[in-house]
Amino acid sequence: MQINVPELSLVLLVGPSGCGKSTFARRHFAPTEIVSSDHYRAVITDDEAAQYASRDAFELVHQIVEKRLLYRRLTVVDATNLKHEGRRPLLDLARRYHFMLSAIVFDLPEETCQRHNVGRTERVVPAHIVTNHAGLVPEALKGLEREGVRRVHVLRSPEEVASATVSRLPMRFDHRHDSGPFDVIGDVHGCFEELLALFAELGYRLVTRPGSGGAPEVVVEPPEGRKAIFVGDLGDRGPDTPGVYRLVMPMVRAGRAYCVLGNHDNKLMRKLRGSDVTPAHGLALTLEQLEREPPELKAEILEFLEGLPDHLLLDGGRLVVAHAGLREDLQGRVSGRVRSFALFGDTTGEKDEDGLPVRLDWAANYRGRAAVVYGHTPVPEPTWRHNTMNVDTGCVFGGRLTALRYPEQELVSVPAKRVYCTPPRPFLAPREASQAPAEEGQTTG
Numbered sequence: 001m002q003i004n005v006p007e008l009s010l011v012l013l014v015g016p017s018g019c020g021k022s023t024f025a026r027r028h029f030a031p032t033e034i035v036s037s038d039h040y041r042a043v044i045t046d047d048e049a050a051q052y053a054s055r056d057a058f059e060l061v062h063q064i065v066e067k068r069l070l071y072r073r074l075t076v077v078d079a080t081n082l083k084h085e086g087r088r089p090l091l092d093l094a095r096r097y098h099f100m101l102s103a104i105v106f107d108l109p110e111e112t113c114q115r116h117n118v119g120r121t122e123r124v125v126p127a128h129i130v131t132n133h134a135g136l137v138p139e140a141l142k143g144l145e146r147e148g149v150r151r152v153h154v155l156r157s158p159e160e161v162a163s164a165t166v167s168r169l170p171m172r173f174d175h176r177h178d179s180g181p182f183d184v185i186g187d188v189h190g191c192f193e194e195l196l197a198l199f200a201e202l203g204y205r206l207v208t209r210p211g212s213g214g215a216p217e218v219v220v221e222p223p224e225g226r227k228a229i230f231v232g233d234l235g236d237r238g239p240d241t242p243g244v245y246r247l248v249m250p251m252v253r254a255g256r257a258y259c260v261l262g263n264h265d266n267k268l269m270r271k272l273r274g275s276d277v278t279p280a281h282g283l284a285l286t287l288e289q290l291e292r293e294p295p296e297l298k299a300e301i302l303e304f305l306e307g308l309p310d311h312l313l314l315d316g317g318r319l320v321v322a323h324a325g326l327r328e329d330l331q332g333r334v335s336g337r338v339r340s341f342a343l344f345g346d347t348t349g350e351k352d353e354d355g356l357p358v359r360l361d362w363a364a365n366y367r368g369r370a371a372v373v374y375g376h377t378p379v380p381e382p383t384w385r386h387n388t389m390n391v392d393t394g395c396v397f398g399g400r401l402t403a404l405r406y407p408e409q410e411l412v413s414v415p416a417k418r419v420y421c422t423p424p425r426p427f428l429a430p431r432e433a434s435q436a437p438a439e440e441g442q443t444t445g
Contacts (some may be wrong), residue, residue: 003153005170008334010069010094011076012087012149013104014140016133017125018117020161025078027388033143035064036078038123049123062089070099072332074439076170082136091147098333100397102151110134112158112276115309132244137272137327172309173332179315183222183405183412184229186382187262187375188248190420195247197414198401204228214277218247222256228403229312229373232323232343235397236282237421242293247302261308262323262376263343269305272298282421307443310342317370317405324376325388328368345376363388373404378423383409397423 005011011029013021025034038048040057047053069076081087081103096099098133115131142153155161181201187197196218199206205221222228235241236247251257261269268286271277275354279287290298297414309320320331324345330338338346361376365384366372378394382402391411395401398419403412 001153001164003104003164003166004151004169005074005166006151006171006334007074007101007174008072008102008171008332009074009100009151010065011074011234012090012103012144013076013078013106014081014083014103014144015084015108015137016113017080017122017130018113018115019106019108020116020158021106022078024106024161024164025076027166028033028076033074034063034076035068037061038078038179041307044397049125049129054160058086061211062093065090066093066097067136069093069099074198076242079134079240082133082140084147087143087147091149095335097250098330098335098338100334101147101149103149103153105137105141105144105152105154106161107141107154107156108158108161121358128183150355164376171332171334172307173311173313173334175312175314176316178227180406180410181226182229182258182314182319183226184231184321186231186391186393186402187378188230188235188238188244188262188330188401189233190235190241190289191280191395191401191416192238192240192243192247194395194401194414194416197227198403201414202403202405203284207314212321214373220251221226222255227323228257229314229389230257231371232260232261233264233309233392234252234259234262235268235286236264237285240284240289240421241286242289242297245301245304246297249300252304256323257347259308259311260321260323261305261310261343265305266343269302272302272305273438276438277298289405293430310339320368320370322374325362325372325374325390327362327366328370331370331372347383350429358423363390371406373406384409394423396420 013025015021020398037057041050041053042048043307044053044056065075065077077090113134117130142314155164161405163248171189196206199220203223207219207221208216209219210216228251230248231352232245237404239392248257248259267277267283311326313320320326322342324343326342328343347360348358349359350358363385366388368387372388378392378399379390382389382391382393391402391404391405393400393402393413395416396417400413400415405412
């Protein structure tokens, strides 16, 4: 059996005494990754089997697990973990620190566990305890599913335990090894021509060649060593969402660019999956544009969007890119809360007088060590604020398409060719708004 464990995981070993959990843990995980209840009984009493010290031992287990999760370290809990009340503190810690939960369940025949137990040179437990433990395994399996443990691997025989291999799955967001340099590009929203113009300003080489369907396609080649990073919202509201995706997807596949998921990208992904999504805020226009494209483009876009991270950790953790920004305590972590913040910002769940979500100003209180570059809410001019920068300058609304060159901290931008969509709330200064090109065509809100 191949057991895939995400690198940002809290792994629960679940099974009766004598099933081989500790041996399995030592074979597949580093000693520092294993937090064992037996070990802490011994630390307290010099006796791993001292059940009378279990309460204090588990108090230490929970403290060590919490510190490891705080420092983003994969952690394996070696205990029976057969009862919900014993698992609950660990489940709570995983949720508090935005860790993925995995379980490896040893559902071995009781006879096997009894044989292993009596063959031990130490820590032999009474036979009735092994029997009791074995009877708890089926309920534990049901409980893990109810408790939200997404990855449950079940080993049902000594042969499966012996032949199992464990692989670490890298996290999509983790590119700390890549130090750039980068060009972080704000919300494109279907502004294909402006994106080409911005690439030209940044010194990217644009090569036109015949595409697979006979129509010409543009291939983007970055300057030596550089990569583009898109902050999400590639489509909606603008004139050529399909063209933007056709331009960006090959760049990401070839390792010439990164891209994070934006809230508009997420909505399109859900629609392409067949979910009941209201086609508002420009999605109707995107769907209309896609209907004029070959049907395989939709499948290609869906596959692309499903592979995007909700944020990126780069340059040794010194740079974070997320569509709507990300607080320091959520960076480099995985949960629904992390995803929601990265896509929508710090929202209250309420709507303002313009019908827009009420967002808290998370950047006003940001004091993190990593620079956070984001978009989502258009601003007239990008500025550094508490080590954060919003590079969405509202191209689709008649503003500009902007890129931040990192680590140079230089801004490069090109003006919108026209107003493609009326913004729900003015964001340009009065003088800038009066000089913006007159709006043409359909307004999608």
